[in-house]
Amino acid sequence: MTQDRRLIPLSALQHYAFCPRQCALIHNEQAWADNYLTAQGNLLHKRVDSGDPETRNGTKFERAVMVSAEKLGITGKLDLIEKDLKTGALTPVEYKKGKSKPGNWDKIQLCAQGLCLEEMTGQAVAEGYLWYWQTRKREFVAFDKRIRQQTLAVIQQVQTIFLSGELPKPKYEKKCKACSLFDICNPKLIEHDNSATYIKQLFSQD
Ligand code: SF4
Known part of the structure; x- marks a missing residue:
């Protein structure tokens, strides 16, 4: 990666995996619009971030942890990291407003968190959890070879979009x-590519 690259926010990976155009609109063109889903998400993250660190049953919970991995080129804030005090294992937990989705964009964002922690700590991070507000369910995500490769590919693709400014x-x-x-x-x-043609077509149907 080049010297003058921007660090990629973790959220941009999820945006890209959802839709490359959405990622470019938000991160290159600074477009943003709240709908009821993003408003719910913001509220949820405010609640999650407000929790203090605590230790329960041999696990330490750290909330709203800022992370940055220079080699990977990613940065962001993790909702929650659980640390097993016996083994030292770190597990990222990401809170989401909706429910589990058929697409893998949430998993990619979570896996990037794991990769980020690995670069920062030098220790393996094998798994994480997605917690869905709507269903109140926690979904286990193993950071296997496949999801790691997908995540690294998305990081590369977002970097390309950032550098090119392409929409x-x-x-x-x-x-x-x-x-x-x-x-x-x-x-x-x-999608019609040429709005003048599109308008013409609309009226020619009369
Ligand atoms: S094509 Fe446009 S409306 Fe559809 S997901 Fe992408 S940015 Fe959103």
């Missing part, structure tokens, strides 16, 4: 309905 074209899909940037992105219109 990928929209692709209208089901997930767009849950996207906080739907109105800014306007995927149905822009």
